[in-house]
Amino acid sequence: MAIIDADGVRLHVQRLGPRDGRPATATAVLLHGLLTDSLASYYFTVAPAFAAAGLDVVMYDQRGHGRSERPAGGYSLDAFIGDLDALLDRLEIPGAVHLVGNSFGGTVSFGYAIRRPDRVASISVVESEPATAFWADKLAGLLGRVRHEMTANETGALDWIATHRGGHTARLAKAAGRLVRETTIAEDLTACEVLSEDTIRSLRCPVLAVYGGDSDLAEQAPLLRALLPRCRTVLLPGHEHSVLVEAPDQVRDLVLDWIRRNRHAGPLTAASVEVNIP
Structure with missing residues (x-):
């Protein structure tokens, strides 16, 4: 390493x-x-x-x-x-x-x-x-869903993932939500030149x-x-x-x-x- x-x-x-x-x-x-x-x-x-x-x-x-x-x-x-x-x-x-x-x-x-x-x-x-315009539109939708569903687990998304996909996948999803919430990754990527x-x-x-x-x-x-x-x-x-x-x-x-x-x-x-x- x-x-x-x-x-x-x-x-x-x-x-x-x-x-x-x-x-x-x-x-x-x-x-x-x-x-x-x-x-x-x-x-x-x-x-x-x-x-x-x-x-x-x-x-x-x-x-x-x-x-x-x-x-x-x-x-x-x-x-x-x-x-x-x-x-x-x-x-x-x-x-x-x-x-x-x-x-x-x-x-x-x-x-x-x-x-x-x-x-x-x-x-x-x-x-x-x-990175086409079609790619950018899909990415914006994905990042928006991650921000909404993983922010406070209000929708129970993390619980569902843990039950159906396992604890490791749920931890990865939680980390993804934190990355989207605490950085400008969503804004930066969706504003990129296609x-x-x-x-x-x-x-x-x-x-x-x-x-x-x-x-x-x-x-x-x-x-x-x-x-x-x-x-x-x-x-x-x-x-x-x-x-x-x-x-x-x-x-x-x-x-x-x-x-x-x-x-x-x-x-x-x-x-x-x-x-x-x-």
Whole structure:
């Protein structure tokens, strides 16, 4: 474990590498989701397998989450993107990295690859989308519900979660409510500048997008294929938003294959393709 000052915000970072002393073949940076998530969702699913496959694996708690610092303000999407840029500088990681983003972590990954295309070899996102106007509207609704339902448990939401999802999930939900209530994260994120289709089209690195077949985000698959010429989308039937936790082996295999295929990403030649996995 390490705490690294990334341009004024202290971030909790974990790093795994090949255990046999081999040099890493590439660097994968794993970005988690919003509010209830942390680097633990990777640490206990795919990260060890990525390291065993020869990757240098970097995971960190995003600002306000996990063991990272929780400032009162400064939660714009640009701030999250800036944290990633500063972290790569502080870790002195050479060359382009492979970004793996779950949910909001994928949104940060899209934004970073557009801002710093020279530092990104590929993107793999799980249940995620770029920061479009549609994304901003959904996020505003989600943050509003969290603020209302988790503030004082007046609706009994936390009791329901504890009964039906367990104490650990209830504690995460309570922490999410505290983050929304005690910081400007809701105001900052919902006020961020969204991406136009032309800006998304400017993204040229290879993109793998994995969705639960029963998730409402699965409708992002055709949009991404239409906008991004180097995009592969995969739908995993029987899953909704918690694909990373529910189907870690499938996510692991898909992402490792994508990184291997794009370890030395070349000219723009790959065609967009959709895959449905039984």
